[in-house]
Amino acid sequence: MTLLEYVNSENRRFFLADMGTNGLELVGYTAYEVYEDPKKQLELAKKMDEVFESDFSYSLCDGAICSEALGIKLLKPKYDFPSVIEHPIKTLEDVRKLEVPDPYKTGRMPVNLESLRLIANNIDKPLYVSIQGPFTLAIQIAGATHLLKSIITNREYVEALLDFTKETIKAYTRAVNDVGAKYIQIAEPGAITLSPADFEKYVVPRNKEILDNLDSWKGMHICGDTTELLDLMIKCNIDGISLDQILDYKVVAPKIPDDIVLIGNLDPIELVGRGTREEIKKATVQLKKDMEPYDNYLCALGCNCLNDTPVENLQEAISTART
Incomplete structure (x- = not known):
């Protein structure tokens, strides 16, 4: 079954809830208590599935896991x-010293793979996982300003760095696919x-190579105004495209x-994060009406919701979309 067939398998709209750390409060754990314990990760996924009834299952998003596996310092x-707090890879020589992490041996990667395997095997819904793309990972380890300047001044360094991050993401996404993730989305906000x-x-070309290596449903998300990039995103061999609100x-x-499949794009901040339930219902109904002519539409947020999003607000968006 394709992603398109899945979202049309019932006579209603489906919902993909790309949540932040919203589930932590429900289970009483900190982020790293969940990240480092597959059983707690499964407990969190089950609780989120119970409280936020959706059409996919979710792990706690782990967008800095590749940077962490490379030894980059994080704020936790x-x-x-977690977020990167240093960007040490500044030269071609720095890049050449790097080794592609083994997803089954390096850092927390094996622990996270076991967490994903447990969720995939214990919750009867397609497991959704979002993973940072190679350009965004390059920004994490080299710094945005340095990387963008280097596109003008040192393209050999940029090409080498991106080839390395591509291989890192390629190996990790393949492993995530193999343990049971059904929908893998590459996030390239950078x-x-x-x-x-x-x-x-x-x-x-780098994201296409990564996605060509998978046999899951494949998607891409980029924040901001991607109007001029839509056709190029589609070239990456995707089944779903997720866009900003x-x-x-x-x-x-x-x-x-x-x-x-076009995915989105309820405002996760001003609407779902800070709005009233009545406002959320009205906006969701309107979006559904706007998308009524399109069978290739999956209702979702425009990006991760705020960590302090009221439970009832997210429930309202999901239930209104799925009704």
Whole structure:
């Protein structure tokens, strides 16, 4: 069954809830208590499935796991995602010293794979996993300003760094696929900084190679105004395309091929994070009406929801979309 067939397998809209750390409060654990314990990860996934009834199962998003496996220093809040606090890979020589992490041996990668395997085997819904793309991983370990300047001043370094991050993501996504993830989405928020020409040169071929290596459903998400990048994102061999809430889906939807699922794009911040249930219901109903002509539509948020999003707000968005 394809992703498109799945979202049309019942006479209603499906919902993909790309949640933040919302489940931690429900189970009373900190982020790393979950990250480091597959049983707690499964407990969290079951609780989220119980409280936020959706059409996919979820792990606690782990967007810095590849950077951590490479030995990059992280800030590790108790109730938020970890984030990179240093960017040490500055030269071609630095890149040449790096080794592609083994997903089954390096750092927390094996632990996370076991967590994903448990979720896939114990919750009867397709497991959704979002993984940072190679350009975004390059920004994490080299720094955005340095990487973007190097596109002008040192392209040999940029190519070598991106080839390394591609191989790192390729190995990890393959392992995530093999333990049971059904829908793997590449998140490339860092790529919004690129011109279409540089996006086509640096992002498209590497992400396509990564996604060509998978036999799961495959998607891509980029935050911001991706109007000029839509056709290039589609070139990456994707089954689903997820876009920011700032885009007008009445304008976007006709541009998306019928066999690619358009995912989004309720505002996760001002609407679902801070709005009232009545406002959420009204906006969700309107979005469903706007997308009524399109069978290739999957209702979702425009990005991760806020960590302190009220439970009832997220429940309202999900239930209204799925009704």
